[in-house]
Amino acid sequence: MTISHLRSEWAPNVTREILAGTVVALALIPEAIAFSIIAGVDPKVGLYASFCIAVVTAIAGGRPAMISAATGAMALVMTTLVKGHGLGYLLAATVLTGLLQIAASLMKLGNLMRFVSRSVVTGFVNALAILIFLAQMPELLGRGPLVYAMTAAGLAIIYLLPRLTTAVPSPLVTIVLLTAVSMYFGFDIRTVGDMGALPSELPVFAIPSVPLTFETLRIIAPYALTLAMVGLLESLMTAAIVDEKTDTTSDKNRECAGQGLANIVAGFFGGMAGCAMIGQSVINVSSGGRGRLSTFWAGAFLLFLIVVLGPYVARIPMAALVAVMIMVSINTFQWRSLKTLLIHPKSSSVVMLGTVAVVVATHDLAKGVLFGVVLSGLFFAHKVTRFFAVASEREGDKRVYRVSGQIFFATAEAFHAAFDFREEEVQHVVIDLSAAHFWDITAINALDRVVLKFRHHDIAVEIVGMNQATATMVERLAVHDKRDGTLAAGH
Numbered sequence: 001m002t003i004s005h006l007r008s009e010w011a012p013n014v015t016r017e018i019l020a021g022t023v024v025a026l027a028l029i030p031e032a033i034a035f036s037i038i039a040g041v042d043p044k045v046g047l048y049a050s051f052c053i054a055v056v057t058a059i060a061g062g063r064p065a066m067i068s069a070a071t072g073a074m075a076l077v078m079t080t081l082v083k084g085h086g087l088g089y090l091l092a093a094t095v096l097t098g099l100l101q102i103a104a105s106l107m108k109l110g111n112l113m114r115f116v117s118r119s120v121v122t123g124f125v126n127a128l129a130i131l132i133f134l135a136q137m138p139e140l141l142g143r144g145p146l147v148y149a150m151t152a153a154g155l156a157i158i159y160l161l162p163r164l165t166t167a168v169p170s171p172l173v174t175i176v177l178l179t180a181v182s183m184y185f186g187f188d189i190r191t192v193g194d195m196g197a198l199p200s201e202l203p204v205f206a207i208p209s210v211p212l213t214f215e216t217l218r219i220i221a222p223y224a225l226t227l228a229m230v231g232l233l234e235s236l237m238t239a240a241i242v243d244e245k246t247d248t249t250s251d252k253n254r255e256c257a258g259q260g261l262a263n264i265v266a267g268f269f270g271g272m273a274g275c276a277m278i279g280q281s282v283i284n285v286s287s288g289g290r291g292r293l294s295t296f297w298a299g300a301f302l303l304f305l306i307v308v309l310g311p312y313v314a315r316i317p318m319a320a321l322v323a324v325m326i327m328v329s330i331n332t333f334q335w336r337s338l339k340t341l342l343i344h345p346k347s348s349s350v351v352m353l354g355t356v357a358v359v360v361a362t363h364d365l366a367k368g369v370l371f372g373v374v375l376s377g378l379f380f381a382h383k384v385t386r387f388f389a390v391a392s393e394r395e396g397d398k399r400v401y402r403v404s405g406q407i408f409f410a411t412a413e414a415f416h417a418a419f420d421f422r423e424e425e426v427q428h429v430v431i432d433l434s435a436a437h438f439w440d441i442t443a444i445n446a447l448d449r450v451v452l453k454f455r456h457h458d459i460a461v462e463i464v465g466m467n468q469a470t471a472t473m474v475e476r477l478a479v480h481d482k483r484d485g486t487l488a489a490g491h
Helices: 003-010 014-039 043-060 072-085 087-106 109-115 118-139 145-164 170-185 214-246 252-268 278-286 292-307 318-332 346-362 365-385 412-417 441-456 468-477
Strands: 389-395 398-407 428-438 460-464
Touching: 003 292, 014 043, 014 072, 014 170, 014 278, 014 292, 014 318, 043 087, 043 252, 043 292, 072 087, 072 214, 087 109, 087 214, 087 252, 109 214, 109 252, 118 214, 118 278, 118 318, 118 346, 118 365, 145 170, 145 318, 170 318, 214 252, 214 278, 214 365, 278 292, 278 318, 346 365, 398 412, 398 441, 412 441, 428 441, 428 468, 441 460, 441 468
Parallel strands: 398 428, 428 460
Antiparallel strands: 389 398
């Protein structure tokens, strides 16, 4: 690995990386506290997690400039475990989550992203943008005219400052300026400190205080498995989004391993499990972050802020951070997707809208993506079935069937129904598969049933034109070509 490659990966522009990471660190604090509250743990658990995860993924992750920390989706999964068993079991589950994610990396599960359609990704992004916006409403609605004015001023700075200069990220200027104004005039508005106490000490390495027994494993395993799945799904989706925003590629399997290692470290330093954050990642990229340094600095500076500058950070008005997050939601939402609703195929639009609806309704990103993937698969299978056909022609006492298209579980019954097993005066049947492809055991089973039924009616069957892949499956799975050619029970 050359110096130039390391520089491009870590810090294409050191100043921009540092400034972008600074904005992210400031925005991480209230979110980490909020997620800790959701999980039912002390704020320091979320803050320590965000520090550990950001720093480790900056080094070990597969997606430069992506921000990973404590997240709301993961916090929701932890709630029951914390209530029932306490913090020690949560930390143990966090370590196990990391181990499971490393195992997923070794199994190359990052490659599964290729099966997620563009419509699902778009739906995921739009749903997350909506959730980010809705999450700001409790800090905005009913808080009084001063909060509205501060938020409006923040948005004005964010969007107008880049017209004058881009030397400093406008979200950073917004946070610093509004904090200074609030402190100078003594505004009585909600601040970061009102959300929870900031820790004043560094995180310390400690093994989770739980019995090392099978019973402990039985308790934490279901939660760890869910956390691992939700974390990987959100991280891989976010990585794909950052790929698109930066016109670069990333190593999805390395990202799985990096997330796993980060969660193991977090668990041993008193932090909860986390994953990639699309909102913070968008802040980072929008502020100029492109390398690993911005992610590393976000985590390191976060720890400095809460431990050393805690009294000052506590006075940051929430209105400033609300303005930043509203900007994030606006920038995250893919507005062009609204224009393409009428242009794209209806199935794609339904998948996108369905993904959005499920995520917004359940506040569960994993359920929304799973719904979108299943729906995309169903639409794809239906589309493929439309290209399947069986044509036939009679030649004396011979019937030739010409099959075209894909034969799999969705078309297998239609394939079987296309044959006439009782046609009079037909002694010989030819099944031409030159334009067909058999994909699975259901398809092979359908072929077996067709051939064996013809034989049952004393009609000779000849199969021609099989491609190599189909022939291989027939050789391995079919029974009609075997010496005792009969269908086994359950075949």
